Amino acid sequence: MAEAKEFVLPPEVIEETIKASKELWKPIGKVKFRIYRYNPKEDYAPHWEEYDVEVSKGTTVLDALLFIKGEIDSTVSFRYSCRMGLCGSCAMMINGKQMLACQTRVVDVVGEKGVVELRPLDNFPVERDLAADFTKFFEKHKAVKPYIIRRDEVELNYPTGPYKQPPDEYAKFYQFTDCIKCGACLSACPTAATDYEYLGPQALAQAYRYSIDNRDEGFNERLAVIDTAHGCWRCHFAASCSDVCPRGVDPAQGIQLLKGLIIKKKLGYKMHRPAEALPAKVKPKEKEE
Ligand code: SF4
Numbered sequence: 640m641a642e643a644k645e646f647v648l649p650p651e652v653i654e655e656t657i658k659a660s661k662e663l664w665k666p667i668g669k670v671k672f673r674i675y676r677y678n679p680k681e682d683y684a685p686h687w688e689e690y691d692v693e694v695s696k697g698t699t700v701l702d703a704l705l706f707i708k709g710e711i712d713s714t715v716s717f718r719y720s721c722r723m724g725l726c727g728s729c730a731m732m733i734n735g736k737q738m739l740a741c742q743t744r745v746v747d748v749v750g751e752k753g754v755v756e757l758r759p760l761d762n763f764p765v766e767r768d769l770a771a772d773f774t775k776f777f778e779k780h781k782a783v784k785p786y787i788i789r790r791d792e793v794e795l796n797y798p799t800g801p802y803k804q805p806p807d808e809y810a811k812f813y814q815f816t817d818c819i820k821c822g823a824c825l826s827a828c829p830t831a832a833t834d835y836e837y838l839g840p841q842a843l844a845q846a847y848r849y850s851i852d853n854r855d856e857g858f859n860e861r862l863a864v865i866d867t868a869h870g871c872w873r874c875h876f877a878a879s880c881s882d883v884c885p886r887g888v889d890p891a892q893g894i895q896l897l898k899g900l901i902i903k904k905k906l907g908y909k910m911h912r913p914a915e916a917l918p919a920k921v922k923p924k925e926k927e928e
């Protein structure tokens with residue numbers, strides 16, 4: 640077997656990288672963070688507090704919040720986990736717009752007065768300070784049955800082989816699989832602002848994602864939730880949800896496609912031919928008693 644060659648970065652690339660990194664983290668001045676403070680269990684009303692933080696070109700809003708919590712005021716509450724735009728937990732209102740704190744550089748949002756204003760997501764109850772309460776949001780997500788439903792439960796639980804899904808079928812829902820459940824879309828939706836029970840862009844886009852999946856046979860079950868007074872017909876396609884989505888999911892498009900599916904269904908058209916299970920290449924395991 641040929642020996643693996645050692646890969647060495649050319650010295651000029653290493654030098655350039657160090658230089659760029661130094662430039663990125665060089666302090667460039669102080670920014671004032673104006674933060675919404677509210678603990679519903681203890682406070683009579685919300686109030687604002689201000690904190691000055693030295694930032695560099697590379698400082699994100701989440702970096703600044705972590706600095707405030709670690710060095711200035713440990714009582715400031717917010718949610719985060721991955722720090723790379725994947726878990727969806729750090730969504731908040733940054734200068735009035737729904738954004739991920741870990742994906743937003745301070746220099747990109749700071750105004751002329753050197754202030755960044757942070758508050759919890761609109762259209763959500765406040766858990767504490769910048770952390771919103773996602774209980775209702777996840778109830779709505781759960782209500783649309785965001786999983787593949789098959790009528791043949793024996794095949795589902797004791798599969799004989801994979802389900803057939805050609806690339807063009809996968810392409811129909813691929814963009815909607817990118818949802819990280821950050822809640823930014825629901826927060827930006829004017830319908831959700833006036834109807835607390837409205838399912839909202841995240842749940843409805845996921846209803847479409849699973850209903851158009853050719854392995855799924857559960858559209859009738861989802862209809863009971865999506866074809867209602869608080870379902871997809873409440874959406875008037877303002878698309879503010881898609882405008883703020885940090886993953887380019889375009890939930891507004893998903894909702895309009897979902898409406899199309901319902902109309903097709905009511906007119907008696909077939910949605911798609913459900914995927915068949917392909918014969919197994921190896922013998923499936925015997926059912927365990
Ligand atoms: S659709 Fe976009 S904005 Fe809405 S929850 Fe998913 S990732 Fe967030």
Ligand code: SF4
Pocket residue numbers: 827828829830831839840873874875876877878879880881890891894
């Ligand atoms: S397109 Fe529909 S779901 Fe999106 S913001 Fe507008 S009303 Fe809300």
Ligand code: FES
Pocket residue numbers: 718719720721722723724725726727728729730739740741742
């Ligand atoms: S911390 Fe995970 S998306 Fe920001």
